[in-house]
Amino acid sequence: MTNETAVEDQLDGAVPYRSRRRTLVRAGVPVAVAAVIAAGVGLVPALAADSPPDLPQLSAEQVVAKALGSDAQTLSGTVSVSTDLGVPSQLLGAAAGGLGAAAGHGGEQGQGSADPQSKLLGLLGGDQTLRVAVDGPDRQRVDLLENLAGYTLVRNGDQSWAWDSSTNTALHMTGRPAAEHAKAPKAPLTGVPTTPQEAAKRFLTGTAGTTSVTVAGTANVAGQKAYQLSVKPTQSGSTVSEVRIAVAADNGVPLAVVVKSTDGSTVLDVHFTDVSFAKPAAKTFDFTAPKGAKVTEKKADEAAAGHDAQGKQGEQGTQGDRGAQGKGHDGVNVIGEGWTAVISTQLPSSVEAPAQGSHGDGKQGKRHGQPMNPQALVKSLGKPVGGGTLISTKVVNVLLTDDGRVFAGAVTLPVLQHAAGVN
Amino acid sequence: MSQAETVLATGRRPQTASGFLALFRNELHLTFRRMRTKVLLGILAALPILIGVIVKLNTDSPRGGGGGAPSFIAQTTQNGLFLVFTALAVALPVFLPMTVGVVAGDSVAGEAATGTLRYLLVAPAGRTRLLAAKFTAGLVFCLAATAAVAVTALATGATLFPLGEVTLISGDTIGFADALLRAVLVAGVVAVSLAGLVAIGLFVSTLTGSGIAAMAATVGLVITVQILDAFPQLDAVRPFLFTHYWMSFSDLLREPMYWDGVWKDLGLQAAYVAVFGSAAWARFTSRDISA
Numbered sequence: 001m002t003n004e005t006a007v008e009d010q011l012d013g014a015v016p017y018r019s020r021r022r023t024l025v026r027a028g029v030p031v032a033v034a035a036v037i038a039a040g041v042g043l044v045p046a047l048a049a050d051s052p053p054d055l056p057q058l059s060a061e062q063v064v065a066k067a068l069g070s071d072a073q074t075l076s077g078t079v080s081v082s083t084d085l086g087v088p089s090q091l092l093g094a095a096a097g098g099l100g101a102a103a104g105h106g107g108e109q110g111q112g113s114a115d116p117q118s119k120l121l122g123l124l125g126g127d128q129t130l131r132v133a134v135d136g137p138d139r140q141r142v143d144l145l146e147n148l149a150g151y152t153l154v155r156n157g158d159q160s161w162a163w164d165s166s167t168n169t170a171l172h173m174t175g176r177p178a179a180e181h182a183k184a185p186k187a188p189l190t191g192v193p194t195t196p197q198e199a200a201k202r203f204l205t206g207t208a209g210t211t212s213v214t215v216a217g218t219a220n221v222a223g224q225k226a227y228q229l230s231v232k233p234t235q236s237g238s239t240v241s242e243v244r245i246a247v248a249a250d251n252g253v254p255l256a257v258v259v260k261s262t263d264g265s266t267v268l269d270v271h272f273t274d275v276s277f278a279k280p281a282a283k284t285f286d287f288t289a290p291k292g293a294k295v296t297e298k299k300a301d302e303a304a305a306g307h308d309a310q311g312k313q314g315e316q317g318t319q320g321d322r323g324a325q326g327k328g329h330d331g332v333n334v335i336g337e338g339w340t341a342v343i344s345t346q347l348p349s350s351v352e353a354p355a356q357g358s359h360g361d362g363k364q365g366k367r368h369g370q371p372m373n374p375q376a377l378v379k380s381l382g383k384p385v386g387g388g389t390l391i392s393t394k395v396v397n398v399l400l401t402d403d404g405r406v407f408a409g410a411v412t413l414p415v416l417q418h419a420a421g422v423n
Numbered sequence: 424m425s426q427a428e429t430v431l432a433t434g435r436r437p438q439t440a441s442g443f444l445a446l447f448r449n450e451l452h453l454t455f456r457r458m459r460t461k462v463l464l465g466i467l468a469a470l471p472i473l474i475g476v477i478v479k480l481n482t483d484s485p486r487g488g489g490g491g492a493p494s495f496i497a498q499t500t501q502n503g504l505f506l507v508f509t510a511l512a513v514a515l516p517v518f519l520p521m522t523v524g525v526v527a528g529d530s531v532a533g534e535a536a537t538g539t540l541r542y543l544l545v546a547p548a549g550r551t552r553l554l555a556a557k558f559t560a561g562l563v564f565c566l567a568a569t570a571a572v573a574v575t576a577l578a579t580g581a582t583l584f585p586l587g588e589v590t591l592i593s594g595d596t597i598g599f600a601d602a603l604l605r606a607v608l609v610a611g612v613v614a615v616s617l618a619g620l621v622a623i624g625l626f627v628s629t630l631t632g633s634g635i636a637a638m639a640a641t642v643g644l645v646i647t648v649q650i651l652d653a654f655p656q657l658d659a660v661r662p663f664l665f666t667h668y669w670m671s672f673s674d675l676l677r678e679p680m681y682w683d684g685v686w687k688d689l690g691l692q693a694a695y696v697a698v699f700g701s702a703a704w705a706r707f708t709s710r711d712i713s714a
Contacts, residue, residue: 026705034698078683126655131681143593145681148512148673150592163594168497170594273683290590292501 052218053225055249060213063227063247064204070197070252076133076284077222077275079195083126083268085393129273132195133280141284142195156285163287169294196270200245200254203231210235210338221246221255222272233339237415238262239395240339251277261394335407335419342409342419375404385413387422443556446548450560454526460564463522464571470518471510471576475499478506479583502589503580504599507606508676510576511569511613515669516649519568523617524641526564527624530557531707533634550708554625558700561621562614569614573606595678605675612672616688619665619695620645626703629710662687665695 058066131143144151149166160173204213216230226246233240239262246256256271289295335342379400382389388401390413398408399416407416454460474496482500498505531554534540543553580586589602597605624641631637645666651657652664661667668691671684 023705023709026709027702029705030698030702033701037694037697078681129683143677145674145677148592148670150594150677152594161594165592165594287594288596290501290594290596291588292590293594 053220053249055218055225055227058215058227060215060229063215063229064213066227066252067200067229067245067247067254068204068252070248070254072251072253072277073136074134074279075253075275075277076280077131077272079130079132079270080273081128081130081270082266084265085267085395130195133284134195135280135282135285139285141280141287152287154285154287156287159287161287161289163290163293167294168290168292169296170289171296171298172289173298175299196245196254196257196272199257199268199270200247203243203245203257203259204229210340216244218249219246219256221248222275224255224272224275225249226255235338235340237411238339239397239410239412240267246271253277259395263394265394267395336409336415340409340411340415342407342411342416344405344407344419346405375400385417387417387420390416442548443552446552446556447559450530450556451563454530454560454564455567460526463525464568467514467518467522467568467571468575470514471506471572472579474510474513475503475506475576475579475583478509498590499580499584501584502602503582503584503586504577504589504602504606506580506584507573507576508609508673510572511609512670512673514572515613515616515672516666519565519572519613519617520620520645520666521642522568523561523565523620524624524645525638527561527621528628528637528639528641529634530561530625531628531703532631532637533628535632536634551704554629554704554707558621558625558703561625562618565617565621566614569610569617573610577606591676591678592673593677597678609672609675612675612685612688613669616669616672616692619692619699622696622699622703623665626699626706629703629706663691665691667691 129145131141131145133141138155138157140153140155142153144153146166149164151165152161152163154161154163158175162171162173164170210233212232212234214230214232216228219226219228226248229245229247231243231245240259241262241264242260244256244258244260245254247253248255253275255275257268258266258271259268261267332343332345335344379389382391382398382400384390385399388399391398391400392413395410396408397411397413397416398406399413399420400406401420401422405420407420409416409419478496478499496509499509531540534543544550586599588596588598590596620641623644624637627640627644628634628637631640648664648666652661652666654661668684668688671688674681674684
């Protein structure tokens, strides 16, 4: 027994021979602290998601009408988007890069443009946090919060901005894109749903007739009382088993959309983590290009004309690039309807290699231009099935037939094979 | 040895707040008078100068533009103040935790190894109090280390680049004074983010009598955790790694500021301080100090 332990023992009023027990007791303290914290981490969300709120009973039709007729014009909040499509990451990269290449001017300037389409494809994989603000049909803002970087889409009347902080580039569109406007009044510039509203509208309107809608109780979402709509496909052959939509009881704003696949896993979860229906500050929608940013100017009618305009800009690109685009968008057929709709197209035999991360790295952008065979890529990723190659994800299945046609949909393989006429 | 004697002199006071202050002051002396601490702070201070000069030379060269560089670095050429954020972003994953790991890991074990710990323990200050003083001194070192980076970064940035309005990550532009406030806020958050590491280092330090071993273990742990944090397969565990939310300080550079990640970071640090602080206490107060 050393001197200082003796001193310490006396101070603590303990006798030396009990020190082993004391050690055990003391070791219990951090364990207890850890247990309390673990319990807190586990319990607090459980308590927060406490008993579902009491709301008057409504029929499914009434809730749907509430959701579709929601006239909430102003909104701001934080949206958590979590997707787990099980898409092979190479394919996602290729798709994003392909779109970047389709935009044409990306690689040539050594830095990517702030093109929204290629950026938002990133939403298809993993977890993202978005901040959204809406003030009527003319003013929206979406901020994609990235690690050490940000991506911002702002529309204020006929002024639209896309700003990418990681490349210090901005895309400025003037004029009112008429076609786009009519198509998706709340979706600024993109096809990817960035808010629960867009996702909910898509599921509620796009699939009418082949859908059973029921009210599945109530829930608290982002501090709001909400009805839970359960949307299920009535057709067999869909890989989507259920879509759950939480609709705010007060004003009918969809607050959360969860898509479950037939294997029981969640493939898409878009929900507000906090939301306010107050009018956002006007300066939220004021955007001017930061000093020193590289700004690409674009006319909106050009953008609305879409692929023609991109084709023109893409003249610096190769023939293959344009070929891919033409086929990709003009030659698309939709077979079937509702949940089992299958889109088919012809896959080009060669497209320009995607400039991987062309929006992030100027040097890599220079790799732009190597030819790539998409059929070979698909075949390397997929597994051979009757009539072609199948790329299987949790929801979307893609069948590449041996003669180069592509069939894709949120459907099972037999439906795809039937659509392709192979067995 | 001389430090131990001071404690003997001051530590005989009754166990009051001033007694703790004396201990704490003594710990600060012990930490900051060390040559090693000065060298570490010097290295941290040199880092922003290095970054600033490299960025400056790069932008002056005909290749120009700093194309392809991470956004933070590219931003610096627009505004010198951004060098503060760049330097902190560069220092936070490696340099800062390394220096903090060295100081925290050595705090108990180093004294045990040199034989000064027994003198401290003879003083009627109590082990708990001594540990608290060491932990607080560790926190002060975190602040000092972060300040060393931030202040030299500001000085270097002001010398090499223009100052003025700052472009935030969200594309908004704010005035210089506002940006300076954010720099202070960010530096504070970064410093507090290291609190969990101080607690871990202190705990490791109570486990061994070898200062080198404790330092190596702490720094090694930081590196291991950072590597684990990079695996998407460990998604279930990652939010509980103490380094996971470190970079969330960049969310304060948005307009409006986004606090979610920062609060998670601070909460996580508090949890680590509670668990490893109590573990260090349990170990230190029941340990047989033989050196």
